[in-house]
Amino acid sequence: MSFFSSIRQKAPFLERIAESFTPTMSRDEKFRLQYKLPDDEHIIDDTNTDITFTTPYGTNHKDKRRKDENGNQLAYVFSGKLFLTPHFLVFRDAFDQSSCVMILNISTIKRVERSPSLSYAFALLVTLYSGTQILIQFIGLRNRSEQFCEKLKDMLKHNIPNAKRLPMFIESCYSNFLIEKNILRKTDIVAPKAGLGQHFKYPGQPDITKEKAKLRLWFEYFKENGENLAIIQNHTFQKLVRIGVPSRMRGEIWELCSGSMYLRFSHPGEYQKLLDDNRDKTSQAIDEIEKDLKRSLPEYSAYQTPEGIQRLRNVLTAYSWMNPDVGYCQAMNIVCAGLLIYMSEEQAFWCLSNLCDIYAPGYYSKTMYGTLLDQRVFESFVEDKMPVLNDYIVEHDIQLSVISLPWFLSLFYTSMPLEYAVRIMDIFFMNGPKTLFQVALAVLKVNGDDILQADDDGMFIAIVKHYFQTLHESAHPDSPDLKYRQITKFQELLVTAFKEFSVITEDMIIHERNKYKKTIFENIETFVKKTQMRRMPKTFNLSDKELSNIYDVFYQSIETHKISLGTGSSNMTFDVFLQFMGKFCDWAKPSKNDDDPVFKKQKQTFLKKLFNNWDSSKVGELTVNDVVLGLDKMVTPDLLEAMNYFFSLYDDDKDGQLQKDGVLQMSEGLLLLTTPWKTGKFVDLLTKKAIEDDIADEIVKETSIDQQASGSIELPSGVTIDEEKYKAQQSERYLKAASNFLQRCFEYAEPLQIDRQVDLLDLSDDNDDKPDEAKEARKKKFATIVANAALDPTRPTAIDLATFRMVILADETYELFFSTTLRDSIHLEEGANDSGNNQVLKSMFDGIIADGRRVAERVRRRVDSVATNKSRADSIETNTNESIHTTDTNSKMIDLDDFTTDHLEEHEELLNNSWEDMDDSAEQNARQERKIEPMSPSASEKQKDLIEFEA
Incomplete structure (x- = not known):
């Protein structure tokens, strides 16, 4: 017994754990879902009460036996x-919560007064527009009851405008028509x-006799329990729905x-307003609707006529405009066509809205996640309730979900004849989604013996199809x-x-949905x-892994878009684009x-140019394809393509020229892109080479000439690097590059319009009679005009693409930036990680010291240079072929010819800090692919001289 006692003690704890993994709804959400109230309803107050109601046309009102000795009516x-919301009074009984359920719209209340018949209790007598009287006797503290009444009073005042619309609304209800025609005997009314x-x-082929009998039963129910917005639902109501609703009352x-x-x-005129406001507009949903209109219940004659097609078109079109996330989805036309047989357009529109949101959530979405989820839930029910049949289905590899x-999806409209499908719909609207599971399980149960003889999906489908076509036949013809x-x-x-599978409840369905929801959503995504x-x-420059990462980060950035649910816009706005680029690019990250x-303005200006350039549709939003194509251009390894693309960002009119403002904006863009290197947060290849050269020089300095000549060099125990010095040098280099860029652009800019009347370079020797001093002054004057032409506001100048490329290639820093640095600053493989794998300058220093291969290369060059000066041709060959051996295992000696991976493994701890992405070998390979040689400082100066000479 102690074992079971411990289990009982742990049970509440286990239940709490289970609940923690199950999404829970708020009290208001559960309340709205239970009573199918609009989304803006919430519980204002609630109280315990006793309720009595009498209708003006009921039998109790005329029954003398139901009166007390004082003549008061008994009920x-x-x-x-009793619950109060902004627009409703909802009462549910305490017995089983279904013996008396009243959902009363406050607009139907005509008068509220204190009850004079109950002097011993606090009670209200509520009179409705139909004459029905409801006696509400409050249970509890009087102060608490008075607070409830005050709130009810406030809600009644707020609902006065709605009450004015009530007479026109109830004229559209068939129940009101029955009362007025058969009790009030009005002759001037028409059926709604x-x-x-x-x-x-x-x-x-409905039996006229049975239809009249059903209609009579509903008429009697309305007399006793009210109608439309002020009806009382009880067990009789549920029984009448199960028996079958008369066709004229079904809507x-x-x-x-x-x-x-x-x-x-609550939304008068909204349906018609949707149609009027969007008339003659087109959308993808409307195109899909037009394709399916004539395929909607073709067996029903109305949908072979223009009238029926137009009604269906109106409802589906209006819903697509009201709910653009869904728009139009497969099978919505079937369901809507079934509703329109019994409902007006406006009734069908709002019923379709609630059906999609409450009864079949996710069934009619872009991903149809609701249907897929419920198929998995249905399979779990089959496995649990019919294990023999389930084992047979699994053994013969029959796809149950296909059947x-x-x-x-079609709510049985396309599976069985319409007269039986609408009977399923009667119970479906009353009992909710569990009806579909119960009927589907019953179909398998009834046909179980035949299904166990099926060998494949085709036989399974044939058995079920034959069964649906013979639903009108006797179930026991030989009895x-x-x-x-x-x-x-x-x-x-x-x-x-509804008897054998009554064990299937809403709670079971919700539990199973939560159980499989994550798996289904992951599969959909x-x-x-x-x-x-x-x-x-x-794309030409992006790998599959990078494309996959771009896709993931793109949709992660758009928080309003849910891939699995198919809701929200899948396009990226500029604000989201700023955050998106900050996850990939060093120069776009927050700092x-x-x-x-x-600086903030410069960043937004440049990113806006990128955004506009990538926006192929010019609607102010980017698709994932736009982003992929844009990033593919930015990470191109081709130097000329990189320069051409950067120039095109500022060439707004696409005339191949940039004037003064364009050049200044381009300069600001370059300043922004080079900020991480200008501030010393990262280093480029030029700085890295300088550091490695300094390390090599320090090693050579600390070794004697004899050690250098013999090839035996001792590695110093530690190398100190002046971090600030290299930061300052790199910053100065980038600032100088920016200054030179502007200077050269204006220097080599060409006038847009040349005045042919002025000879800017008239250096002829005519007029020899002029003195030499005058000639020299004239030459200087025209040289000044030429040099400052770009600064003359009356003579606008511009640079073209060729000039821009010439200016970039004339500067080693910017040439390296477009060839390597810019591409390396975009980390498409790690966009989801905000921190990135780029190391700061200090970590890079450690990596340089650890990676001895490149340092050893530079030491070798310097040793060879020293050896060459000491002994000429003979010693060069000897020093080249001999190995430098380690003389003491405890001292740090390196063999420059044998400085391979074996030696680096001894420094594994240091090598882990190296910058592999900044390796010289990688740079050399990239340059060989582009066939562009590295530009040394001397070469840069020579090219500069050559450019100036050609200009």
Whole structure:
């Protein structure tokens, strides 16, 4: 017993753990879902009460036996809880929460007064527009009850405008028509507008006698319990729905059970406004709607006529404009066509809205995640409730979801004849999504013996299809009992579904959905990603891994877009683009410089140019394909392509020239892009080479000439590097490069329009009679005009692409920036990691010291140079072929010819800090691929002289 006692003690704890992994809804969300109320409703207050109600047309009102000795009317009293929301009074009984459920729109209340008949208790007498009286007796503290009444009073004042619209609204309800015609005997009233069935007949061959009997039962129910916005729902209501709703009443009962009646009342005229505001507009959803209109329930005659097609088009189009995230999805036309048979356009519109949001969430979405999720839930129910059948299905590799998917997606409209599908819909709107699971399980249960004979999917489908086509036939044709022979297959299906599988509850479905939701969503995201990756444009510089990472970061950045749900815009705005680029690029990441308004403006200006350049559709948003193509251009290894693309960013008019403002903006862009190197946060290859050369020089200095000549060099125990010195040198180099860039651009800029009347370089020797001093002054004057032409506001100048490339190649820093540094600053493989793998200058220093291969190369050159000066040709050959051996294992000696990976492994700890992405070998390989030789300082100066000479 102690074992079971411990289990009982641990049970609450285990339940709390389970709940922590299950998404929970708030109290208001659960309340709205239970009573199908609009999204803006919330509980203002609640209290315990006893409720009694009497209707003006009910039998109790005329029954003398239901009066006390004083002549007061007697009625049933229900105890429960009363809830107040901004637009509703909701009461539910405390017995089973279904014996008396009242959802009363406050607009239907005509008068509220204190009850004079109950002097001993605090009570209110509420009179409705129909004459129904509700006696509310509060249970509890009087002060608490008075607070509830004050809040009710405030809500009644706020609902006065809605109350004025009430008479017109109830005229559209068939229940009101029944009361006015058969009790009030009004002769000037007409039946409200209903569905297509009014003119094209209702599906099947309804028995007139049975239809009248059902209509009479509902008429009696309305007299006793109220109608439309002020109806009381009890067990009789549920029984009448199960028996079958008369065709003329079906539209109102559907919108009453689904809660769409409350939406229609609270949004007057919105449906028609949607149609009017978007008339003649086109969209992808509308194009898809037009393709499916004539494929919507083609067996029903109304959808072969323009009237039926137009009604269906209106409802689907209006919904696509109201809910652009969904727009239009497969099978929505089937469901909407089924609603329009019994409902007007406006009724069907709001019913479709609630159906998509409450009853079948995710069924009609871009990814259809709701249907896929419920297929997995259905398979788990089959496995649990029918293990023998499930084992057979698994053994024969029968895809159950292929067969059951149309049942759920079309709500059985396309699976069974319409007259039986609408009966399923009656119960579906009353009981919720569990109806689909119960009916689907019953179909398998009833056909279990035949299914166990099926060998493949084709036989399975044929068995089920034949069953649906014979639902009108007897379920027991060979039974000797006449009553058994009269039971149809459809009746047997209903009994099996709602009795044998009544164990399937909403809570079970929610639990199973939460259990499989994560897996289904991951599968959907994987599928969508693979599909989009295959459709991405061809790139030349991005690997598959980089493309995958760009895709992930792109959609992670757009927080409003949910891939698995198919909701939200999948395009990127400029604000999101700023954050997106900050995850990839060193120069776009957040930094201390962002506090500087000038720097912040420069960053946004440059990124805006990138954004506009990448925006192929010119709508102010980027698709993932736009971003992929843009990044592919930025990481090109080709130097000329990199320069050409950067020039094109500032050539807005695409005339191949940049004037003064364009050059200044380009200079600011270069200052922004080079900020991480200008501030010393990172180092480029030129700085790295300088550091390595200094290390090599220090090693050579600390070794004697004899050691250098013999080839035996002792590695110093430590090398100190002046970090600030190299930061300052690199910063100065980048500032000088920026200054030279502007100077050369203006120096080599060409006038846009040349005045042919002025000879700018008239150096002829005419007029020899002029003195030499005058000639020299004239030459200097024209030289000054030429040199300052770019600064003359009356003579605008511009540079073209060739001049821009010439200026960049004339500067070693900017040439290296476009060939290597810019590409290395974009880390497409690590965009999701904000920190990145780029190390600061200090870490890079450690890596240089650790990676002895390059340092040893430089030491070798210096040793060879010393050896060459000491002994000429003979000693050169000897020193080249001899090895430098280690003389003492404890001392740090290196063999320059044998400084390989074996030696580096001894310094593994130091090598881990090296910058592999800044390796010289990688740089040399990249340069060989581009066939561009490194430009030494001397070569740079020679090229500068050559450029100036040619100019």
